[in-house]
Amino acid sequence: MRRNAWLLVIIMIVALLGANNTVYYFTTKQSLEDGLQHELDSVAKQIGISIETSRSGAELYQAEIGRELRAASIAAQYALDPDVEKVSNDQLAELAKKLDLVDITLLKRTADNIVLYKSSDPKELGYETDGWDPWYKAFNQLFDDKKVTIGWGQTLTNFWTGPFEFSTTSTDQIHKWGYYFDGSTNYMTDPYISYQSRQLGYDAATGVGKLIADTLEANSWLKEIAVINPATFPDGKNRTVTDNGETLDHRTQNPIIEGAYTFKDKRDAANVKTANEKDAKVYQDASVGGERVIKLFIPVDVDTKVASMLDGDGKPIPRYVLSLVADYGTIQDTLDKQFRNIGIIMASASAVSLALLYGVVTAYRKSQDKLARRAQETYLDEINGMFQSIRSQRHDFMNHVQTIRSLAELGKTAELRAYTAELTGEIHQMNDIINIGNPAIAALVRSKMLQAEMLKIDFATEFGGTQQPELGMKSLDMTRLFGNLIDNAFDEVMKYGEGSRVVRVSGSQRDGYFQCEISNTCLHAGELRDKPLFKPGYTSKGEGHSGLGLHIVKSLVDKYKGDIALALDEPDTVTFIIKIPS
Structure with a gap:
């Protein structure tokens, strides 16, 4: 039985430590994830400001x-004839070279169209x-x-x-076109320059792409940054086929405006939509x-409408x-390291706890055994005392008989009555005890x-049904x-004079439970109503008392699933009523 109890205790300790370890692990995991999200949020705000x-x-x-x-357009217009029919393509080529342009095109308005003329x-x-x-x-x-x-x-x-x-005319080159018309010509002037010759150098030095690359290099835990066009992201790149059969990418409607998008997840489109429509941050484990x-x-x-970020209909996007x-790996590495450390700590704590528990249980058993021996000795002494009283009465029986005979022969009737009354009371008292x-x-x-x-205490008892x-x-x-x-009642009544020292004890077997009542004189009974009478160490008797008596009683009642109540119905009297299920 003891072996099974020890096994149960060990299992409970291991289970509790395991539960604690698990709770700590997931708490730490949540804390690290929250920390990473907070850091992501902070970096994202900084990047957002820098990108803008x-x-x-x-x-x-x-x-x-x-x-x-515009300046190049005005210069070209001054150099060219106002009639488009009198301008040659060679003139435009020479002029484009002088103005450091890629090319110059003149647009003519026809009856139903505008053509590159x-x-x-x-x-x-x-x-x-x-x-x-x-x-x-x-x-x-x-034109109008x-x-x-x-x-x-x-x-x-x-x-x-x-x-x-x-x-459409240059599907593999990025250009910027300008269009000028002041009414002094019958054509629109269209000079244009290449992205490589103007904007590329600026973007490479201070643009969003450079900013993203520097941020990724400075934060090793960041794997990727992308600027997403929410209007075109779900549909992918916006492409059309020209009259020549060539595929034309629309840079301004590109779903990835800047950065890279390689860590793809099927929930990304929904998350982008939620973030855009609800104007809220969205986190996703993937x-x-x-x-x-x-x-x-x-x-x-986006504070102002810009032509470089458009939706599918060619309109600027508001955000x-x-x-x-x-990288979640940084969290996982930290968790694994902490988990190993926790395992070592828990194993050590378990060993120490088991050792301490063994010591406590051993000491408790020794104290319980000692207490049981003392109770057994007291019980045996009291039994022996009772039987010694019975033997003494039997031993003195002949003396009592001889005394009664002598008083009768001498005719001392009064003395005989008194003597027999005293003897009868002692016998009745002993019989009452035996009849318990x-x-x-x-x-x-x-x-x-x-x-x-x-x-000098007035002590009376009444028991019924205790023969069971x-x-x-x-x-x-x-x-x-x-x-x-x-003992608690005796200690209380000894505070008063002999005439006030009253203690009453009763016990009886009821239907399904054993009930006992102990009452005693207590002139301050009303003050006990709100006192922690059953708390270990509490006493109203001053120094020299442990305050454990009523606590032991309460522990015994609880042990047998019983009930104890304090009654203060009689004046200057306190009564403890105890019920123990049979």
């Missing part, structure tokens, strides 16, 4: 290029522009009103320019190619989504009667219960 600063700078630089194109680049010639939305709309506004109001691009006096972009990562999608508002991918039926209670009552007689073999408690525990309560 860089992008705004790039937009301003493009605006300067637009002014340069003359150009320094033969590949430009003959293209109709009515399918170039929204460029075609801008061309018509410039000498001002473009389509809502994006750069508008200057008699001039408009769009962003750097691929074109496993890409066997690599665990945490992805953050954070929306960034883009910044995506950051963080339970040797343990009978022996205890006998010893307490002798003690009460010496202390099973009272719900072991004899030793029954002795400890009554002994502590009676």
Whole structure:
């Protein structure tokens, strides 16, 4: 039995330590994940601000290029005849070279279209522009009103320019075109420059791509950064087929505006949509190619409409989504290291705990054995005392008989009555004790009667139904219960004069439970109502008392699933009522 108990204790300790270890592991995991998310959030905000600063700078630089194109347009117009029919393609080629332009094209308005009529680049010639939305709309506004109001691009006096972009006439090159018309010619002047010759150097030095590369290099735990166009991201790259059958990519509608997008997850489109539409951050755990990562999608508002970021209909987008991918491996490495350390600590703590538990249990068993021996010795002494009293009565029986005979022969009737009354009372008292039926209670009552007689205490008992073999408690525990309560009552009544020292004890077997009551004089009974009477160490008797008596009684009652109550119904009297299930 002891071996099974020890095994159960060990299993419980291991289970508790395991549960604690598990809770600590997942708490630490959550804390590290929260920390990484917080760091991601902080870096994302910094990157968002830096990207906006860089992008705004790039937009301003493009605006300067637009002014340069307008100046080149005016210079070209002064160098050319106002009649498009009198301008040759060779003239345009020579002029483009002098103005450091890629090429110059002249647009002519026909009855139902606007065409690329003359150009320094033969590949430009003959293209109709009515399918170039929204460029075609801008061309018509410039021809009609000498001002473009389509809502994006750069508008200057008699001039408009769009962003750097691929074109139908040059699907593999990125250019920026300017368009000038002041009404003094019958054509629109269109000079253009290449991205490589103007914008590329700026972007390489201070652009968003450079910023992203520097950020990734400075933060090894960051795996990837992407600037996402939420309007075109779900559909992928926006491509069209030209009249020549060539595929044309639309740079301004590219789903990935800047950075790289290689850590792909099937939930990304939904996360980008949520971040964009709800203007809220979205975190996502993902496993890409066997690599665990945490992805953050954070929306960034665009303060002004720009022509370099458009939706599928060619309209500027109000915000883009910044995506950051963080390496979860740093968290996992930390968790694994902590888990190993925790395992070592828990194993050591388990060994120490088991050793301490063994020592505590051993000491507790020794104290319990010692307490049981003392109770057994007291029980035996009380039993022996009771039987010694019975033997003494039997031994003195002849003396009592001889005394009665002598008093009768002498005719001393009064003395005879007094003597026999005294003798009868002692016999009745002993019979009452014997009739209790339970040797343990009978022996205890006998010893307490002798003690009460010496202390001048009015001590009376009444027991009924205690002859039954099973009272719900072991004899030793029954002795400890009554002994502590009676001793506690004796200590209280000894505070008062002889006439006020009253202690009453009763016990009876009821239907399903054994009930006992111990009452005693207590002139301050009302003060006990709110006192912690059963708390270990509490006592109202002053120094020299341990305060354990009532605590032991309460522990015994709890052990047998019983109930103890304090009754203060009688004046100046305190009564403890105890019920123990049979």
